[in-house]
Amino acid sequence: MPTTTSRAVLTLPPLDHELSPHTGQTREHWCAYADYLLRSAQRFGTADHANIHLPGANSVYGPRSDALEAFARTFLLASFRMAGDPEGTGWIAQWYAEGLDAGTNPANPDRWPTPGELGQAKVEAASLAVGLALTRDVLWDKLSQRVQEQLIAWFETVIGEEYPPINWVWFQIVVETFLASVGGRYSDADIDAGLAIHDSLYRGHGWFADGPERAYDHYNGWAFQVYPQLWALMAPTDPRVLARSTVDGERLADYLDDAADLVGGNGAPLIQGRSLIYRFAAAAPFWVGELSGHTRLSPGVARRASSGMLDYFLRRGAMNDDGLLTLGWHGEFPGMRQAYSGAGSPYWAAKGFLGLALPADHRVWTAVEEPLPIEVGNTRRLIAAPGWQVDGTAADGVVRVRNHGTDHANPSVAVADSPLYARLGYSTHTFPDLESESLDNAVVLVNEAGEMTHRTGFEFLGQANLAGVLASASRATTNWITINPDAGPDHGSGVAGTAVSGPEVTTVSLTHGAVELRLVRVRGCSPELPATLQMGGWPVDAESTLISEIRPVAGIGSTLDDSGTWSRTSPHPMGECLKIPWIGTAGAAVDGDYAAVVVLGGEGCRAELDGARLGGDDQFYFADGAVVDLAVIWERFQPTG
Structure with a gap:
């Protein structure tokens, strides 16, 4: 049995902001x-x-x-x-x-x-x-x-x-x-x-x-x-x-x-x-x-x-x-x-x-x-091995990763998405929704039973820096997964189960600062398995001061005419109520292209969101004038198979 002693006391020296101007810690x-x-x-x-x-x-x-x-x-x-x-x-x-x-x-x-x-x-x-x-x-x-x-x-x-x-x-x-x-x-x-x-x-x-x-x-x-x-x-x-x-x-x-x-x-x-x-x-x-x-x-x-x-x-x-x-x-x-x-x-x-x-x-x-x-300025970095594109904004200190290469699985494997590996986005300020089936940074097909597809097993299509706009892409043969209750202990991988194949979904993330232009191409929709398309934004606590929004982009592909905010009203690792904004199709999705702008950040990011726009000749402009030519994006990220 443990011994019994008095509770320890924490005694700290004064903070030293000369030696440690940022933390005071010595x-x-x-x-x-x-x-x-x-x-x-x-x-x-x-x-x-x-x-x-x-x-x-x-x-x-x-x-x-x-x-x-x-x-x-x-x-x-x-x-x-x-x-x-x-x-x-x-x-x-x-x-x-x-x-x-x-x-x-x-x-x-x-x-x-x-x-x-x-x-x-x-x-x-x-x-x-x-x-x-x-x-x-x-x-x-x-x-x-x-x-x-x-x-x-x-x-x-x-x-x-x-x-x-x-x-x-x-x-x-x-x-x-x-x-x-x-x-x-x-x-x-x-x-x-x-x-x-x-x-x-x-x-x-x-x-x-x-x-x-x-x-x-x-x-x-x-x-x-x-x-x-x-x-x-x-x-x-x-x-x-x-x-x-x-x-x-x-x-x-x-x-x-x-x-x-x-x-x-x-x-x-x-x-x-x-x-x-x-x-x-x-x-x-x-x-x-x-x-x-x-x-x-x-x-x-x-x-x-x-x-x-x-x-x-x-x-x-x-x-x-x-x-x-x-x-x-x-x-x-x-x-x-x-x-x-x-x-x-x-x-x-x-x-x-x-x-x-x-x-x-x-x-x-x-x-x-x-x-x-x-803390010096906005950061941009492509990390090839995990397939991450990193965008940090000095104004709010948020570092965001868009993920097109990590899922704790191998290509073509059909298992449920691991919440800590397979999401499209992770950050230093938001905690992922810990449920496998989620709208958290997602592009999913939702069937008539309300079940969402999973992307694990996707193909990483590459990444590039397009004159200051970061880009990466992945293609998934999506699956609806009925999870096996005896799938074994949780060591990080997605949970195994019975898979029903859904449409093929190719997703491209184009990011600059706090804003992501998310392009989606859907192929293989079936009248026998009707499903709506939904895209989810960043998960934030209801009490957070962070702004998390997702909006459709008119003029690119098919219409996204439904929207809402999904909530999980139970405690999570950073708060008491998780909220995720989403947009989608009001009816069954059809083969075609879809687009949204997604943002996470402090109050200043709203101006970045409002200033992002589609221009003529397939040019998409970010608020500070950075531009990307959408006509070449799909050509750049062609699937290998």
Whole structure:
């Protein structure tokens, strides 16, 4: 059972707006938050410190797994704290040293499950190995020989184990690398196989697919980019590390160039992909760029991005009154739970504290904060691997992504849309509707039963920068999906079911600033399966000050003569009532072209929306005069099949 101690107290130093003009946050603030999180979690530790039983529902792996998870992930946070301040963190080292002993003692009935016994323990073993490697002088070297041998034996159960061909391969690589460094058994074959899988998932310019599907998300940053650099620190003379140093460093620097454009002026990272309960773990790649030296960003921008994320979440309820990280985005939101989520899972946010492993005199802590790209001016970026076009507007700090390349699936697969992957749009200021069938940034056919089509399995048709107007497109053979109730656990992919094919829908997004011109071409409508066409805009909370609108464009294709606002009157991760504007056909859709303008932003974006117009000779003008020739758009984005 957990021990009972008094509630921890958070004491913060004054904000320093000279060193940190954007956030006021300094290294002392980060240390205070880290210590508070650690002391708060330790209140729920067992008397021997081996297990931390945090309040809340268990994952599918059960309470033993969840208690190990809470220990390992808070230990990772503790290791960063100890590595950067070994003299001032003796209390942390002592607490976790006792837990490392009890957790791996085979005579302890409450010992941890080994990685050989439980799959989830493979994940947590990596946090323990990384943490011990970073604190070798202050923790590992001071453990008794008995405890070291216990830990080695526990870690050695990973040898020869199968790991899914996703970011998990790094969990085996770092554990066996640590074993090699402390005289344990290890397998070069395991390490080499993991590195080969890692490289096979590389898709260019710093981006990795998390497996064989088109699964692009924050795992690019907090896994595929962070672990190679931590591994390099663990084994700096390993020939494999030396051989890969340049390529891994270039991949990290490339990724960071993109990642900086995906942070909103409010400090939020892009709200897209699974495991969002890890929150400010999205800061980890910015820190590891400084830790490794593989970054083109200035230290002031790196700290601005990282501190902005921490400040964003802690101001919005990420910690509860007990000082515990909740399972949600802002506050607690059980609807974000995935099959592998337990009460300790949010503590992978510890990766966002990686900067504390850097000493107080490191340049990332002494440089003056600099503005994010979105705070300097409007941003535009095409990211090829995930098929994203990025538009940020400085006036409201909103970063928007139009998505034509990511669905956590493969082309031609017919499954339900994954809300966190398959939408047409994601942003730093809006949370996706978590229901699979939705009008959220959608182009759907709605049958007589009110069921909406899904686009997963679409074909990505490419992207281009047309003189400042970004463009990308995808073609989908849409499907109505009757979801299989026994489809299995939620690990991010769309849910399987029985598919009924609908029309073919090609969608083009032309964006400039806050405005999107959405062109849609429908083919294969059938009188036997009549369905209306509906296009949905951005999802915003009813209390939000953001403007979300969608309007038809007269003069382009067929008429869109129906409209409305769809509402979900139940709590969502950022509020209490979600609203999505939509337009569509009043009757059954027919083969043809359709067009709408879609906008999301602050009050100023309304002028952008009002100023967007269709001119003569198939020219479409944005409010500031940017123009695109619609006559060439369909020719540019011809399907390949």
